[in-house]
Amino acid sequence: MQTSKPLYxxxxxxxxxxxxxxxxxxxxxxxxxxxxxxxxxxxxxxxLLLGHAMIIAAYLIHEFAHGTIFSVPKHNQWAGSVCSxxxxxxxxxxxxxxxxxxxxxxxxxxxxxxxxxxxxKARPVWFQKLVLALEWAYVPAVELxxxxxxxxxPFVTANEKHRARRGKVAxxxxxxxxxxxxxxxxxxxxxxxxxVAWMLMVTVLRFADAYQHTYDAFAVLxxxxxxxxxxxxxxxxxxxxxxxxxxARWPALNLLLLNFSFHNxxxxxxxAPWYRLPALHVELYGSTYxxxxxMRDLLGSFHRYRLRRVLDDDYGVVGxxxxxxxxxxxAVGVSFLTAV
Numbered sequence: 001m002q003t004s005k006p007l008y009x010x011x012x013x014x015x016x017x018x019x020x021x022x023x024x025x026x027x028x029x030x031x032x033x034x035x036x037x038x039x040x041x042x043x044x045x046x047x048l049l050l051g052h053a054m055i056i057a058a059y060l061i062h063e064f065a066h067g068t069i070f071s072v073p074k075h076n077q078w079a080g081s082v083c084s085x086x087x088x089x090x091x092x093x094x095x096x097x098x099x100x101x102x103x104x105x106x107x108x109x110x111x112x113x114x115x116x117x118x119x120x121k122a123r124p125v126w127f128q129k130l131v132l133a134l135e136w137a138y139v140p141a142v143e144l145x146x147x148x149x150x151x152x153x154p155f156v157t158a159n160e161k162h163r164a165r166r167g168k169v170a171x172x173x174x175x176x177x178x179x180x181x182x183x184x185x186x187x188x189x190x191x192x193x194x195x196v197a198w199m200l201m202v203t204v205l206r207f208a209d210a211y212q213h214t215y216d217a218f219a220v221l222x223x224x225x226x227x228x229x230x231x232x233x234x235x236x237x238x239x240x241x242x243x244x245x246x247x248a249r250w251p252a253l254n255l256l257l258l259n260f261s262f263h264n265x266x267x268x269x270x271x272a273p274w275y276r277l278p279a280l281h282v283e284l285y286g287s288t289y290x291x292x293x294x295m296r297d298l299l300g301s302f303h304r305y306r307l308r309r310v311l312d313d314d315y316g317v318v319g320x321x322x323x324x325x326x327x328x329x330x331a332v333g334v335s336f337l338t339a340v
Contacts, residue, residue, distance in 0.1 A: 005071040009273075016275040017069050020258065021079070024060055027053030028086055031197070035190035047193045051200035052256070057083040058205055059258035059274070062336055065098040068273040088198060089337040090176075091151045091169050101336045105270055108232040108240075110217040114149050116142050116333040117311055128311075135310055140202045142310060146338045204257075205337070210330030211244045211298050212263045214315045217331070234268075241267050242318065243281065243292045251278050264291050290320060297325045305329040 008014050027049050034046025063069050064080035080094040089097065103111040120128055120142075134141035151173065154166045184191040218226050230236070243264045247253040254261050262277035265284055272280050285291070305316070309332045316329035 007070060007075075009068060009071040013069065013273055013275065017273075020056060020060060020274075021069075024053050024057040024083065024086065028057070032190075032194070035193045036187050043189070043193060047197045047200070050194065051197035051204075054087050054198065054201040055204050055256075056258055057086040058089075058201060058337060059260050061087065061089070061094075061097065062101070062260065063258070063274055064094075065101050065336070066270055068271060084337075087201065087337060088147070088176075089150075090172055091147075092338065093165070097336060097338075104215075104336075105267070107218075107226045108215065108237045109226050110213065110215045110331065110334050111226060112217060112333070114146060114333075114338075116146060117313060119145070120311060132307055132310060135306055138203065138306070140199065140206055142333045143202050143206055143335060143338075146333055146335065150338050202335075205335060206332065207295075207298075207302055208244060208257060208260060209334050209336075210302065210309070210332065211293065211325070211328060212242055212261075213331065213334075214240045214242075214318065214328075217313065217334070237267055238264060238291065241291060243289070244298055245292060245294050248287075248292060248294050254278065261295070264289070290324075293318070293325050293328075297322075298328070298330075301325055301328050301330060 008017055031046045031048075031050025031053055034042050034049065037043065060069070061080050061083045064076040064083070067073060067076050070076045070079065077094055080098070081090070084090040084092070084094055084097070100111070103109075120131060131141045131145070151169060154162045154164075154169050157163060180191060180194075183194060216230075226232075241264050243262055245251075245254055245261045246256055259274045259277040260266070262281045265272065265277045265281040268284055269280060301316075309315075309329050312329065314329060315331055316327045318324050318328050319326075
């Protein structure tokens, strides 16, 4: 007689996973509700709670993609799809998001099918200046373009696989348009604050993503191969991966990003669940690992190079010592929430 599998993949994941999933769902609902009262403080609290719930939901998508939460793959897929709706990445199939991210691990490269830099360089000067002006004002224009491209792709491509998704994308767009119209009808203020919360999520994710790798980026077709122009082994992977910790002094603060910032440990053992990464990091690297760059040391680079990284293929270099991130420009357009 076949016994049913436990809900969670790992026995020690029952409590942390239940808490994380509950926080993402309840935080989303409570945060949304707090956007309506005629009280600015409650509105601000709701916006921050909603934005952070989306951040946790986004990193849960990453966990579901690696299959670290539920023991049954289908359950990870269903939960990933739900979180995709919460984060606005539901226009792409969860399996496509997963496949793109797995290529990042297998190829040890930033593998993309939509080259945002080449796209912008081919646009009129006025469009480039508009994007740069938005990026200067900290509006994540490149990510907005990539999200829009995911929506538009089935309608502008000759690829039969993507064209077959026209109906589903149209239905998703209709449902979301009606929901946002309802939200705006109930409260225009709530609609605007929802948009700000979503932009907060995107900005936090892009800040984290920008400084976790100095991988080569390749724009290839979906099944295209990465050029074998260098040895991309595990040593290369670790030397080009960085743990941009929210805080090295207070590790618990990394829970704000579901421990995603322990990125070297994650790449060393991708099947390790998020709640084990701090201990795994200590076990593997101790407290003096050169690949650790606290986020406070990256804020200056994120500000200084916010325009350079939009069009420049060079991610910069990481040195050694207390100012090792000064020439680390960072990446842009490498979000795991867009399947391009």
